[in-house]
Amino acid sequence: MTSLGPIPTFEVAVERREKTLVATPAGELDLATAPQLLAALRAHDDYERLVIDLRSLSFMDSSGLRLLVSERDRAVAGGYELRLVRGGAEIGRLLRLTRLDEKLPFVEAEEV
Structure with a gap:
């Protein structure tokens, strides 16, 4: 029997900063985990700004x-x-290949 290695983990940290909601997904954002991020976002309302911090992702597919x-x-x-x-x-490479880096509202971490 061969080992497939450790199962990748995925977590979402959500922080409220006055009228800003900051979501930080960590791990692999894919078909299996995208619903988890979506549920974390939908669990909150009444915000004027939503920040999704992608720095802790190790992988993202088309579902992300x-x-x-x-x-x-x-x-x-x-x-x-x-x-x-x-x-x-x-x-970043994935976003450049799909040209979404030109179409989505990216900011530097300092601008959050």
Whole structure:
């Protein structure tokens, strides 16, 4: 019997800063874990700004990309501001390849 290695973990930390909600997903954002991030976001309301900090992600697939695009559209429709903090090199590469780095509202961590 071969070992497939450790099962990747995924966690979402959510912090309220007055009228700003900061969500920090950590681990692999994919088909299996995107609903967990979505549930964490939907558990909160009454914010004027949503920040999703991608720096703790080690991997993201198309499910994660879809979630980010959906959140951008939801922010426009809902009248709140969305800010995304850029992730590491692999996440950045994925965003550049899909050109979403040009279409989503990215900010530097200091701007949060």
